Amino acid sequence: MSTKNLVSIVMPTYNAAKYIKETIDSIIGQTYENWELVVVDDCSTDNTIDIINTYDDARINLVKLSKNQGAAVARNTALQNVTGEYIAFLDSDDLWDKEKLTKQLSFMKENGYVFTSTDYAEINEAGEKTGTVIKSHPKLDYEGVLKYCPGNSTVMYNAKELGIFFIPDIKRRNDFVMWLQVIKKAKYVYGLPEALTYYRVREGSLSKNKKKLIKYQWKVYRDIEKLPLMKSVYLLIHKIYTVLKKK
Template identity: 55%
Template sequence: MQNDEKFEQLVSIIIPAYNCSDFIGATLDSVISQTYKNWEVIIIDDCSTDNTEEIVSTYISNDSRIKYFKLEVNSGAAVARNKAVDIAEGKYMAFIDSDDVWFSDKLSKQINFMEHNRYNFTCTSYTKIDDKGNYLGRTIIAQNRRNYDGLLKTSPGNSTVIYDAEKLGKFKIPDIKKRNDYVMWLQVIKKEKYLYGMEEPLSSHRIREGTLSSKKTTLVKYHWRVYREIEKLSILKSCYLILYWITATAFKLR
């Protein structure tokens, strides 16, 4: 039997980073432990002031697949993500936040899911963990299929998404402080039509106290910007989507 690794396509893994020294090691460990081996990690450091660079350097010295770049000026996650996409050379683009972790078979199962079904844009279910990596008793189940309108209502977990850049091209996003990953997915789905989801959870999203993403009320204005300024939706539809998002968040449906 031939070795399946000979047929593995290159996956570019995009990691924007900023002051993530407490968690970036666990994130990289989860990537290194992947059963799928043909990948490159592109870390764009948005001028961290902690020892993120020092920690990443220890990984680079042991694994040439990990690449690190530091921005000259603090510019935000959108700029960092766009630079990483520019550098990426893989057929597939995968994304993981600098404090999230993947299950060891994440890439192998998701790439197989894509290639077997000829899907170009996919996500998976994911679990929620706390600062120490403890499971919080919540698993967000991915929908089997979403079109543009479905994606407007519920965004996939950033660290679960993979798209085929060879077939769809590379996507850039405007400079918005939060929800910039969401804007990227909305761009992709306009070209691909559907986002396909795997029901099996293959990654964990870390909930960190005090971060913007942990304070859901602060995200409303960013959703409004996405709907009105970027997607050019009507006021009525934008209000409906905001109310839908608030309700889903309140009842912990996402």
């Protein structure tokens, strides 16, 4: 495994036994083969670890936390163990198109981009497409990311150019906090207009609880980004509007 153009894939997981095999299989099936997967298990109580251990692939690195600490700590732990020039993110219940890494890496190298995302299609718990496709924005700066958070499992950035970013221990919206850190250094995130990621919509998932998401959205604006009150109110209203519009 060459470290040149190596893509490190960050995957925190907790009780994902129902989906993680399909997710890992979507990585193994990539046409781009120079990758490493760092899975951090946050003390799963199901057989998630057993499933991961069935893979005999040197590119897969499993890290087990000693106690349950949440997605932010698991994500940071994974980032402490990456070695690639590029970092991509994949939630343990989402899927990638087999051309995802090939196309996104080419998109970055051909255009000199250091921070990118893609469109993504929603799938249900059974893995069936719902017909909903969320478009990436062609180009966003910091102000744009405040309004439109890229899909976590679509993002890739050049760690050789930008470095590694760690996030505060926030239970929800920790991916949003990370992209806000990255965009400050990258200046722009560019969207590849093709649905190369499949986002699984699950009942009871953190992202389904809109009220709590709004609460943590406010926390990001005020406590982490230290934005002025009126700007935070405006952004929160904008977020609520986009959530309602999506419905």
